[in-house]
Amino acid sequence: MSDWSVIGAGVAGLAVATELARRGASVTVYDKDGLPGAHACSWWAGGMLAPWCEFENAEEPVLRLGQKAIEWWADKTEVHRCGTLVVAAKRDLPDLRRFARRTEGFQDVQTEEIAYLEPDLHGFAKGLHFRQEAHLNPRKALHDLCRGLQEMGVDIRHQPAPGDLGNTVDCRGLAARDVLTDLRGVKGEMLVIRCPDVGLTRPVRLLHPRLPLYVVPRGDGVYMLGATMIESEDRTRITARSLLEMLSAAYALNPAFGEAEVLEIGVDLRPAFADNLPRIRRRGRVIYANGLYRHGYLLAPALAEGVADLALENTHSEMVDEDHT
Amino acid sequence: MKDFYGTQLPNALMLGTAQYPSPAILEQAFRASGASVATVSLRRESGAGQAFWQMIRDLGVTVLPNTAGCHTVKEAVTTAQMAREVFDTKWIKLELIGHTDSLQPDVFQLVEAARILTEDGFRVFPYTTDDLIVGERLLEAGCEVLMPWGAPIGSGRGLSNTYALRAMRAAFPDVPLVIDAGIGVPSHAAQAMELGYDAVLLNTAVARAGDPVEMARAMALAIEAGQRAYQADPIEQRDMAEPSTPVIGKAFLS
Numbered sequence: 001m002s003d004w005s006v007i008g009a010g011v012a013g014l015a016v017a018t019e020l021a022r023r024g025a026s027v028t029v030y031d032k033d034g035l036p037g038a039h040a041c042s043w044w045a046g047g048m049l050a051p052w053c054e055f056e057n058a059e060e061p062v063l064r065l066g067q068k069a070i071e072w073w074a075d076k077t078e079v080h081r082c083g084t085l086v087v088a089a090k091r092d093l094p095d096l097r098r099f100a101r102r103t104e105g106f107q108d109v110q111t112e113e114i115a116y117l118e119p120d121l122h123g124f125a126k127g128l129h130f131r132q133e134a135h136l137n138p139r140k141a142l143h144d145l146c147r148g149l150q151e152m153g154v155d156i157r158h159q160p161a162p163g164d165l166g167n168t169v170d171c172r173g174l175a176a177r178d179v180l181t182d183l184r185g186v187k188g189e190m191l192v193i194r195c196p197d198v199g200l201t202r203p204v205r206l207l208h209p210r211l212p213l214y215v216v217p218r219g220d221g222v223y224m225l226g227a228t229m230i231e232s233e234d235r236t237r238i239t240a241r242s243l244l245e246m247l248s249a250a251y252a253l254n255p256a257f258g259e260a261e262v263l264e265i266g267v268d269l270r271p272a273f274a275d276n277l278p279r280i281r282r283r284g285r286v287i288y289a290n291g292l293y294r295h296g297y298l299l300a301p302a303l304a305e306g307v308a309d310l311a312l313e314n315t316h317s318e319m320v321d322e323d324h325t
Numbered sequence: 326m327k328d329f330y331g332t333q334l335p336n337a338l339m340l341g342t343a344q345y346p347s348p349a350i351l352e353q354a355f356r357a358s359g360a361s362v363a364t365v366s367l368r369r370e371s372g373a374g375q376a377f378w379q380m381i382r383d384l385g386v387t388v389l390p391n392t393a394g395c396h397t398v399k400e401a402v403t404t405a406q407m408a409r410e411v412f413d414t415k416w417i418k419l420e421l422i423g424h425t426d427s428l429q430p431d432v433f434q435l436v437e438a439a440r441i442l443t444e445d446g447f448r449v450f451p452y453t454t455d456d457l458i459v460g461e462r463l464l465e466a467g468c469e470v471l472m473p474w475g476a477p478i479g480s481g482r483g484l485s486n487t488y489a490l491r492a493m494r495a496a497f498p499d500v501p502l503v504i505d506a507g508i509g510v511p512s513h514a515a516q517a518m519e520l521g522y523d524a525v526l527l528n529t530a531v532a533r534a535g536d537p538v539e540m541a542r543a544m545a546l547a548i549e550a551g552q553r554a555y556q557a558d559p560i561e562q563r564d565m566a567e568p569s570t571p572v573i574g575k576a577f578l579s
Contacts, residue, residue, distance in 0.1 A: 057346050102535060184348075184376035209479055231377035274380070275349035 004311060005030060005165040009156055011042035011138070011296045012289055012303060013171035014145040018076070019304035020169070021152040023312055029149065034158035036142035041173060042296045044190055044266035046216045046226050047138040048203050049073065049298055050084050052105040052130045061277055061318065062295060065302035070134045072301035077144035082202035083131040085109070085117055087124040089252065095207040096126060106130045120198050120254055135203050135216055138297060169307055170288045174271040180281070180290055185269030187230040188294070189242045193250075195260035196221030206249050213249035222263070225250050229294065235269045270294055278303050280310060281322040287311055326552075327501040327523050329470055330416070330448040332387065334361040337518065337548050339389065339503065341528025342366075345537055348380050354531055354541035355384050362386060364418055364526065366393040367408050378411060389450060391418035396431075398438045405442055417442060418450040418472070418505075418526075428478040428506075432459045436466050443467030452505050455489035457496050464500065471500055472526065475517065476507025479529040483513035487520065494521045511540075511547030518551025519559065 002025050006017045009031035021027045033039040051066025073079050086106070088096040100106065106128040109117065114127050146156060161168070170176055177183045200223070205214045216224045228242045243265075250257040272293040273279055280303070281288045289307045292299050306317035316323065326337065340360035345351040355363065363386050365378070381388060390408030395401040398421070405417045419438055423431030430453050439449045443466060451463050455473045463471060473493055476482035484490055485507065494502060501524070504517040508527040517525050525548055534540035 059346065098533070233376060272347075273349075274347065274352070276347040 002026065002312065003167060004028075005161065005168045006171060007031070007161040007165075007168060008171035008173060008175075009034070009036055009146070010040040010171065010173055011045070011142060011145075011300045012173065012292055013169070014142060014149065015300035015304035016169050016171055016289055016307045017149055017154055018145055018152075019301075019308040020311065021149060021154050023308050025308075025312060027149070027152075027154045029154060029156040030159060030161040031156070032158075032160040035146060035156065036139070038266075040142075041188075041268040041270060042138060042142065044188065044268050045138045045296050046190070046203070046214060046224055047136045047141065047297055048084065048214065048216060049079070049134040049136065050130065050203065051298060052103055052133060053084050053086065053205065054295065054298065055104070056099050056102045058295070059275065059277060062299065066295065066298040068305075069298050069301045070132075073134075073136055073141065073297070076148055077136055077141040079134050079136050080202070081132075081134045083129055084133040084135075084203045084205060085114070085121075085127055085129055086205045086207060087114065087121065087127040087253075088207040089123075090125060092208055093126060095209060096128065099207055100128055103128075103130075105132055118200055118202070118204065120200060120256075121204065122254065133203070136297065137218055141297065166285060167311065168286045169311065170286055171290070173290065173292075174269050176271075176288060176290055179283075180279075180288055182273055183271050183290060184231075184273075185233040185235070186272050186293065187228065187232040187234060188226065188266075188268060188270055189228040189230075189238045189246070190224060190226035190266045191243070191246055191262060192218070192222060192224050192264035192266070193257070193260040193262050194220075194222050195257055197256040197259060198223070198254050204253060206253055208249060211245040211249055213246055213253075215250060215253060223250075223260075227294070233269055235267055238265050238267050270296075278319055279321050280306050280317065280319045282310060282320070283322070283324050327499075329450075329501050329524075334387065334524070335359070336361045336545065337524040337552055338362075338514075338545050339364060339505075339524055339526035340531060340541065341526070342381055343393075343528055344532035348377065350537050351532075352380070352384060353538045355386065357538045358531075358541035358545035360386060360541070360545065362389050362524075362526075364389045364391050364528070365412075366391055367404055367411065382412070387416070388412045388414055389416050389418050390414065391452075392420045394422065395420060396422050398434050398441065401434075401438045402441055402445075405447060406445075409447070415446060415448045416450065417447050418452060420452045430454055430474070432456065435459075436462045439463055439468050440466040450503070455486055455493055457493060460493060460497060460500075464497070469500065470503065471497065472503040472505035474506045475504045475513065478506040480507055481509025481530055482507055483509055484516055484520075487516070490517075490520055490522070508544075511543045514544050515547040515551035515554075518548055519554050521555050524548075 055063040273291040278291040338360040339362035392401040392404040503524040505526040
């Protein structure tokens with residue numbers, strides 16, 4: 001049995017640790033900030049397992065590798081398989097047509113079907129229903145991964161990784177930039193609101209030429225609104241413009257969102273490489289797994305499998321772009 | 326080809342850097358098209374877009390920062406000054422948005438901001454309408470380039486008013502003119518060049534195409550075609566057929 005250390009307890013690190021432990025490795029996880037929390041960018045994710053929708057603006061591996069994610073997560077945390085509904089205001093129907101041309105795996109839906117799927121959406125004449133998609137609660141998912149790891153005997157240590165750990169997987173996200181110099185941060189801003197007056201059951205995406213919005217139900221009238229995508233590395237603040245635009249878009253979905261209670265405002269940076277696809281790199285005894293971009297929960301399972309393949313079986317998945325042992 | 330504030334550009338395509346699926350695809354689109362100018366928006370990335378800005382610099386093309394999203398003279402001037410520091414250039418594409426829905430230029434503020442920036446040493450590329458009087462005012466304010474719209478930003482409708490654009494070309498024969506905004510497909514870009522425009526600036530039509538790299542290449546080819554056609558002096562339209570082979574001696578009354 002081989003010994004592995006994983007640095008970083010965000011979605012990447014926990015998924016990698018889970019996959020290594022599941023295949024019989026002895027794993028220890030180190031995170032200087034301890035268990036998952038607001039310090040990790042995966043804390044602020046939407047939790048949509050939506051490879052078909054994401055393909056609209058992503059490369060092919062996201063569609064293919066993302067499809068593994070639903071099953072991977074389903075035996076580790078609660079996964080809601082309700083699909084995704086994509087709608088656009090009447091004036092933005094060209095955006096809906098474009099979205100439909102670029103994606104697959106949906107059914108066209110009209111007023112009556114939209115009303116049947118989501119009775120609290122009004123005034124949308126056309127939409128797309130991606131029924132195979134799913135969503136999860138990211139914070140619960142991280143918690144469940146930690147619990148699963150502890151059950152497998154994996155220690156999650158609240159401390160910086162000691163030097164010279166031997167076999168190591170570095171999953172520090174953007175902090176790994178000291179080594180992975182081609183990593184950049186892409187700013188995302190999101191809100192968590194409570195609005196019991198609106199009862200959405202599945203993620204809804206509102207297309208708009210300027211501010212595409214998604215709303216993900218978290219249960220008990222709580223919703224996550226997201227998320228901006230800005231080529232900036234300022235994680236200190238949300239701008240008034242972003243707040244205004246996200247809330248205006250939510251209001252357009254249902255004016256009752258105007259009465260929502262704002263519970264949380266999240267701002268963080270997604271670690272990304274130039275093509276916005278994840279990478280696995282081996283340098284000596286350290287494997288770097290990074291660059292999940294906006295696809296943390298969607299691609300972490302494939303990333304974790306790729307790392308385990310390399311670490312334990314010395315096989316190279318397509319995410320491996322460098323190997324210097 | 327006319328020069329832009331003393332700079333001779335290798336080709337007539339100016340390409341925006343927003344909305345691409347990834348920076349890698351953005352870079353490939355520039356390589357495939359050979360675009361000579363990269364426009365970049367500062368406003369949304371204010372504060373800390375260093376990694377992305379460095380990628381833009383690394384494209385190795387002339388950078389034309391813009392003031393996209395600015396609604397007031399004060400915002401535009403501040404953004405321009407920031408752009409000058411970040412990219413070490415006096416060039417600024419001046420955008421003053423008058424209305425959020427149409428994104429049409431507020432030409433009154435545009436002229437005022439152009440004057441302020443020119444006096445401050447900037448080389449201003451104003452995004453304007455096809456109005457001739459506004460064009461004159463911008464030249465008086467110190468602009469040496471005019472960038473009239475083809476159609477509203479991102480609309481992909483092509484050249485909505487070719488009469489006005491022809492009139493503008495005729496009114497300002499010596500001023501470099503760039504069609505900025507509204508291009509959807511390569512034929513629109515070719516048409517702009519056939520009208521005698523000096524360059525075309527576009528972004529959405531490439532960045533949001535299914536295959537941005539291939540569309541970038543197609544745009545570059547169309548621009549070259551239109552430019553060559555203009556230089557080749559196209560024939561005039563006429564109402565009746567003009568035979569291309571002699572008819573004398575043929576039994577044309579048969």
